[in-house]
Amino acid sequence: MTLAARLAAAQGRHSAPETVTPAPLAAPAAPAAPQPAAAAPAPRTATVAAPTDALARLKDRVVKALFERMGGRMNDPSLSEEQLRVIVLGELDEVVDEEKVPLSAEERQRLTATLADDVLGFGPLQRLLEDPTVTEIMCNGPEMVYVEQGGKLLRTGARFTSEEHLRRVIDRIVSRVGRRIDESSPLVDARLADGSRVNAIIPPLAFSGSTLTIRKFSKDPFGVDDLIGFGTLSPEMAELLHACVEARLNIIVSGGTGTGKTTLLNVLSSFIPDDERIVTIEDAVELQLQQDHVVRLESRPPNIEGKGAVTIRDLVRNSLRMRPDRIVVGECRGGESLDMLQAMNTGHDGSLSTVHANSPRDAIARLETLVLMAGMDLPLRAIREQIASAVDVVVQLTRLRDGTRRVTHVTEVQGMEGETVTLQDAFLFDYSAGVDAAGRFLGKPVPTGVRPRFTDRFAELGIALSPRVFGVAEAPRRGWS
Numbered sequence: 001m002t003l004a005a006r007l008a009a010a011q012g013r014h015s016a017p018e019t020v021t022p023a024p025l026a027a028p029a030a031p032a033a034p035q036p037a038a039a040a041p042a043p044r045t046a047t048v049a050a051p052t053d054a055l056a057r058l059k060d061r062v063v064k065a066l067f068e069r070m071g072g073r074m075n076d077p078s079l080s081e082e083q084l085r086v087i088v089l090g091e092l093d094e095v096v097d098e099e100k101v102p103l104s105a106e107e108r109q110r111l112t113a114t115l116a117d118d119v120l121g122f123g124p125l126q127r128l129l130e131d132p133t134v135t136e137i138m139c140n141g142p143e144m145v146y147v148e149q150g151g152k153l154l155r156t157g158a159r160f161t162s163e164e165h166l167r168r169v170i171d172r173i174v175s176r177v178g179r180r181i182d183e184s185s186p187l188v189d190a191r192l193a194d195g196s197r198v199n200a201i202i203p204p205l206a207f208s209g210s211t212l213t214i215r216k217f218s219k220d221p222f223g224v225d226d227l228i229g230f231g232t233l234s235p236e237m238a239e240l241l242h243a244c245v246e247a248r249l250n251i252i253v254s255g256g257t258g259t260g261k262t263t264l265l266n267v268l269s270s271f272i273p274d275d276e277r278i279v280t281i282e283d284a285v286e287l288q289l290q291q292d293h294v295v296r297l298e299s300r301p302p303n304i305e306g307k308g309a310v311t312i313r314d315l316v317r318n319s320l321r322m323r324p325d326r327i328v329v330g331e332c333r334g335g336e337s338l339d340m341l342q343a344m345n346t347g348h349d350g351s352l353s354t355v356h357a358n359s360p361r362d363a364i365a366r367l368e369t370l371v372l373m374a375g376m377d378l379p380l381r382a383i384r385e386q387i388a389s390a391v392d393v394v395v396q397l398t399r400l401r402d403g404t405r406r407v408t409h410v411t412e413v414q415g416m417e418g419e420t421v422t423l424q425d426a427f428l429f430d431y432s433a434g435v436d437a438a439g440r441f442l443g444k445p446v447p448t449g450v451r452p453r454f455t456d457r458f459a460e461l462g463i464a465l466s467p468r469v470f471g472v473a474e475a476p477r478r479g480w481s
């Protein structure tokens with residue numbers, strides 16, 4: 001007889017708790033949770049479903065009792081993972097003893113180990129976190145867990161047993177970094193021990209249940225060769241961008257959410273020569289520069305009383321007093337853009353950053369809006385002049401329908417013509433090549449044939465650029481210029 005069946009047979013002893021089992025479920029999830037579970041094994045007989053329920057109920061009871069015994073120790077940041085595990089295993093032993101279930105020594109050990117993993121680890125997310133092909137995890141409430149794999153969004157079979165279960169995992173993640181999430185602060189950014197970026201938002205703000213988003217940290221970040229391999233960059237474009245970084249041009253990487261801006265910024269930063277002092281400024285450290293001389297700064301959100309915030313803007317200003325050769329700002333999303341542009345215009349050239357925009361033209365407009373957020377009341381023309389003289393190159397990333405991320409534009413910011421910032425594309429993605437049978441885009445970024453003016457600077461600095469970069473011999477020339 002299987003473990004589950006034996007448990008079902010022993011169920012009589014627990015008939016009372018059976019009726020109250022749904023109690024720990026959060027109120028809104030309770031009626032919804034059993035439905036899909038009941039729907040899935042529909043063709044089977046009730047006798048098969050019962051033992052599975054019995055095992056699930058046993059686990060529920062044990063976990064509930066464990067949490068009661070553990071109390072505040074569960075989220076005590078002064079305990080190491082090791083210490084916590086020892087305490088949990090000890091308590092679990094006692095709880096299972098009290099249950100008086102017919103378990104062999106091996107079954108018992110397996111049960112406590114699974115439960116310990118469940119309460120100490122990330123429950124159903126553990127497997128996804130360990131899977132290197134999963135790059136992002138999204139939980140929309142306890143039942144819906146999506147991942148991004150190979151650039152595509154997929155729904156997985158993973159699920160939490162209840163809203164409460166999901167909340168416990170969220171609590172564990174945020175309490176490890178000294179934050180808390182509850183009614184009074186229902187949204188939190190945190191980081192896993194391995195550096196993965198986490199955002200959690202709970203009801204009532206998250207209407208459909210607690211929502212958790214994890215951007216997995218890649219231990220081995222993509223390098224320039226990876227991006228060329230993915231077709232994100234062409235080798236020629238990589239050579240041009242390398243030269244741009246060496247020549248200390250100011251570069252803005254533009255793209256929508258998750259298009260690979262931070263990854264490309266990391267790759268561009270890797271082109272910075274070793275003998276330069278680099279200051280990186282981010283909301284949550286993600287950049288992984290290989291150079292030795294790097295100072296990494298991270299902004300800080302306000303504490304629970306709303307005090308103590310240190311913004312990206314504060315850090316940009318501070319960095320100017322740190323004798324930087326290069327300032328790399330993870331993302332311009334507010335008033336710091338003005339300080340960044342001023343820095344670029346006043347000797348801190350060679351700076352790099354990203355903005356959230358869908359085209360190079362849009363990136364310029366976005367920078368205008370961000371500068372206005374600095375609240376300096378500058379006339380629009382003055383802002384545009386700042387942008388035009390500060391930014392040299394915009395590199396646009398787009399996530400195409402086939403899930404691939406491609407650089408669709410490398411665009412030079414040339415200056416102003418009347419009220420308009422003038423842009424000139426040097427590379428554009430060739431959509432005309434169409435798609436293959438699997439729907440993958442066959443095109444690549446191709447030179448427009450217009451040589452950017454900044455290449456004159458390369459010659460002065462002795463930076464050689466091979467003639468193939470602008471693809472004189474490149475296949476069909478298009479009328480982009």
Ligand SMILES: Nc1ncnc2c1ncn2[C@@H]1O[C@H](COP(=O)(O)OP(=O)(O)OP(=O)(O)O)[C@@H](O)[C@H]1O
Pocket residue numbers: 135136151215216218222227230232255256257258259260261262263264404405406
């Ligand atoms: N060129 C690429 N090809 C395939 N996958 C990529 C590429 N660049 C980044 N990725 C993957 O896409 C995800 C998002 O990357 P990244 O964090 O760089 O994007 P982002 O634009 O900075 O996102 P956000 O807008 O959230 O800051 C990561 O999982 C990363 O590994």
Ligand SMILES: [Mg+2]
Pocket residue numbers: 261262263331
């Ligand atoms: Mg990013």
